[in-house]
Amino acid sequence: MEPRYKVKTSSVQATPRPASRTRGIFSSKTPASVVKPHPLTSHDSNAPDVPPMPQPLSPKDGGSSLRLKIKSSTTPEARSRVLIKPHHAAGRSHPIGNHHSSATPSMKLVTKHAAKGSQSFEDEWMTAPIDSTEIIPTFESFEGDLAETEAVQVSIRVRPPNAMEQRMDTQCIWTMPENDQHSIKLAKGTEGSREDRDWLFDRILPPQCQNSRAYATSARTHVRSAMEGYNAVIFAYGQTASGKTHTLTGSTLEPGIIPLAISDLFAQIRSTPDREYLLRASYIELYNETIFDLLHPNNGHELQLSETKKGVIIHGLTEAPVKNEDEVRRLLRSGEDKRRVGATDWNSRSSRSHCVFRITIESRARSVAGDETPRAPSRDDKKTRISTLSIIDLAGSEKHTSSKERNAEGKYINQSLLTLKLVISKLADLASKRNVTHIPYRDSKLTRLLQNSLSGDALISVICTVSPSSLNLAESISTLAFAQGLKRVVLKAQKKEVVDPHALIQQYQEEIADLKAQLRAKEGGLAGSKSEREKNDAMETRLNELRSLILTSVNVKSSDSGHPAAMIPPSPAKTKYPPLDYDRSSAELQEELHAEQLCRAELEDEVARLKAELATRPLEPNAHIIQLQNEVCELKVIADDYERHLREPSRKVREDVEKEYVEKMRLLENQLDSKRIWAHRLDENVRRLTAENKELKTRHDEAEAKVLQIVEWINAALMPGDQLSESLSTASLDPLVVPNNDFAPATSYMPKNTLTLSASRMRATFSQINLANFNDKFGTLTLGGKGKNGLDQDILREESHLDLAEVASDDECF
Numbered sequence: 001m002e003p004r005y006k007v008k009t010s011s012v013q014a015t016p017r018p019a020s021r022t023r024g025i026f027s028s029k030t031p032a033s034v035v036k037p038h039p040l041t042s043h044d045s046n047a048p049d050v051p052p053m054p055q056p057l058s059p060k061d062g063g064s065s066l067r068l069k070i071k072s073s074t075t076p077e078a079r080s081r082v083l084i085k086p087h088h089a090a091g092r093s094h095p096i097g098n099h100h101s102s103a104t105p106s107m108k109l110v111t112k113h114a115a116k117g118s119q120s121f122e123d124e125w126m127t128a129p130i131d132s133t134e135i136i137p138t139f140e141s142f143e144g145d146l147a148e149t150e151a152v153q154v155s156i157r158v159r160p161p162n163a164m165e166q167r168m169d170t171q172c173i174w175t176m177p178e179n180d181q182h183s184i185k186l187a188k189g190t191e192g193s194r195e196d197r198d199w200l201f202d203r204i205l206p207p208q209c210q211n212s213r214a215y216a217t218s219a220r221t222h223v224r225s226a227m228e229g230y231n232a233v234i235f236a237y238g239q240t241a242s243g244k245t246h247t248l249t250g251s252t253l254e255p256g257i258i259p260l261a262i263s264d265l266f267a268q269i270r271s272t273p274d275r276e277y278l279l280r281a282s283y284i285e286l287y288n289e290t291i292f293d294l295l296h297p298n299n300g301h302e303l304q305l306s307e308t309k310k311g312v313i314i315h316g317l318t319e320a321p322v323k324n325e326d327e328v329r330r331l332l333r334s335g336e337d338k339r340r341v342g343a344t345d346w347n348s349r350s351s352r353s354h355c356v357f358r359i360t361i362e363s364r365a366r367s368v369a370g371d372e373t374p375r376a377p378s379r380d381d382k383k384t385r386i387s388t389l390s391i392i393d394l395a396g397s398e399k400h401t402s403s404k405e406r407n408a409e410g411k412y413i414n415q416s417l418l419t420l421k422l423v424i425s426k427l428a429d430l431a432s433k434r435n436v437t438h439i440p441y442r443d444s445k446l447t448r449l450l451q452n453s454l455s456g457d458a459l460i461s462v463i464c465t466v467s468p469s470s471l472n473l474a475e476s477i478s479t480l481a482f483a484q485g486l487k488r489v490v491l492k493a494q495k496k497e498v499v500d501p502h503a504l505i506q507q508y509q510e511e512i513a514d515l516k517a518q519l520r521a522k523e524g525g526l527a528g529s530k531s532e533r534e535k536n537d538a539m540e541t542r543l544n545e546l547r548s549l550i551l552t553s554v555n556v557k558s559s560d561s562g563h564p565a566a567m568i569p570p571s572p573a574k575t576k577y578p579p580l581d582y583d584r585s586s587a588e589l590q591e592e593l594h595a596e597q598l599c600r601a602e603l604e605d606e607v608a609r610l611k612a613e614l615a616t617r618p619l620e621p622n623a624h625i626i627q628l629q630n631e632v633c634e635l636k637v638i639a640d641d642y643e644r645h646l647r648e649p650s651r652k653v654r655e656d657v658e659k660e661y662v663e664k665m666r667l668l669e670n671q672l673d674s675k676r677i678w679a680h681r682l683d684e685n686v687r688r689l690t691a692e693n694k695e696l697k698t699r700h701d702e703a704e705a706k707v708l709q710i711v712e713w714i715n716a717a718l719m720p721g722d723q724l725s726e727s728l729s730t731a732s733l734d735p736l737v738v739p740n741n742d743f744a745p746a747t748s749y750m751p752k753n754t755l756t757l758s759a760s761r762m763r764a765t766f767s768q769i770n771l772a773n774f775n776d777k778f779g780t781l782t783l784g785g786k787g788k789n790g791l792d793q794d795i796l797r798e799e800s801h802l803d804l805a806e807v808a809s810d811d812e813c814f
């Protein structure tokens, strides 16, 4: 969506700049003496320097050197808020490929204001569909994108939650307003940070965004600029497992920026008939501060860096000339296989090294078939554009891992990333005109590799990847801070278009011309000796090989691998310049041209007729549609109203029922509690009464036995005197054992003689009393008496009875 706020297009000025003498680390070095192209050619980057451009390029002389000037008084923060967007001027007449006349970039400065009423993604952040028109990049949309800018283009990509985060059901901590693709903010209430600012970048890529969209928004312009002669660097930065490799390499189903860029490069060649190209690929890995050549036939081939006046260069780097997409992909795959990846605590396939994939692009003007006007080669025809496109997958910063080896690697990774951060911060300070004495490029190989580009030699696009989870909050904020620093770095990239006799494409062309001349000279003569024939064959083979390396719109075929990027529709330029058969005569071509012109005239008539018909069409149907639309709107309002009213009573009933239910529940819970207390007390009483009953029963049995004994004892005592001594001597009266008993004698155990004495006393006593009274007395004794604890049993019973009555009275209130 176009940002609504556009300001001051008038501030865009064309400012010619002098040619830069700085050379990209990988760039513009062509071997001084390359005789044979080999699929894997090793070039020494110490070849002579590219001569400076004779004149500064300006829009006037056809160069695309329009500069976007930001006033020096502008603060770094304000600079970082200035976003640069390609502006597709309507009604452009130049075709793609007509670079000399049309490459002047057309740009608008847009400034970012906080979007009012912006909606946050909230729940839709994982599921919202993306605009399908953005999936496949179209060539129309490339037009006018090329530009030099002074700012690094920075995009933030938030990856979708991974399996672990999904299991933990964590919410995305970032809000990305749907109507503003430039701002990202920490969601309100995120724990662990008080960060409340709107982070502003060139592009925010939300979790549901696909790689094709990431390419279209964050890499395509840079790839195209590389084809136009600018050095371009695209790199991904972010903590481990945040999606850098996914963004750059991708998968078979979702190819990343590297495969999409390769397709785009070749598609661009196919649609540019007026230039010829030579492409070379290289692939290096920086592992534990050692640089390895991933395209070298020997595994683990180390490379050395050296610093010259012209910049940092790599010695002996393998640069493989490539003829088509499939060849580049094969090279990439073989390099990928050698790349060091390992399982860490966070990523099962974590990149353990920084990797740089680079394509060197040389191109020259070429006469288009059909252009029959003979003309002397101009100075422009001899100019070669030399540029590089570097795509860098940085290893991710990481915490301590459980593996010793991973920790050692992690130390190097973190150290190099720290240096990168420091360098960026110094460069940002420099851009803000602060006093910077030293930029620590030399502190790590990574910054040495990037030195030429970071010091302004290249257009840079950085994709910073962040996790959506609060578990990685600190790392994500650190990534955003790094990205903000990047926005303050100022670049000075220049288009490199030079007359360079050492350019490989120039050397190849010269060799082709030489071989052609030699073969033509031999055409008329006899076959000659066998060795001569063999020599001729070798020359022809070499000629064909060289021809196949010089890529043109005619000999570059689209990939047959079925890659999604190969499905990019042919550009209008391609349709305009279909592949030509150079052997056709000019008469034939003129005839065809005439037929085409007739056909075109007919079509133009048809278009004019249809336009006229359209203009005369009555407008009633439109009025009718508008009326129907109004009716639909009214009905919708009525329906909404009905729905609201219908919903209202049911809500009230529900609230009442809920209230009643809650009240009832509370009452029942109270009753249940009281019942529980009652049951508990009842239990206790039952237990106590059971124990008492048991004790009473024992006492009752004992008392009964004693009563029997006493009766026996009394009977014996009441016997006549003559029978008494016999009876007493024979009777086996047990001594009375009545401890603490009412009717017991003074002592518990009475010996027989004591009993005898007592018997005589009893006889005297009982002779005077009424036996019936005695029995009554015994009855009372049996029922009454003191309990074990000195308590009156009847009283006890009464008390128990009271307890129960008390509980029962409690219960009555239920």
Ligand SMILES: Nc1ncnc2c1ncn2[C@@H]1O[C@H](COP(=O)(O)OP(=O)(O)OP(=O)(O)O)[C@@H](O)[C@H]1O
Binding pocket: 158, 159, 160, 162, 207, 209, 238, 239, 240, 241, 242, 243, 244, 245, 246, 247, 347, 349, 350, 351, 352, 394, 395, 396, 397, 465
């Ligand atoms: N945008 C995305 N869409 C879908 N899956 C993603 C996305 N980003 C990352 N992933 C998945 O998350 C996992 C980790 O991603 P990736 O390997 O790209 O991380 P990385 O930043 O390169 O990690 P490291 O620095 O450890 O190499 C992979 O399984 C990848 O497929």
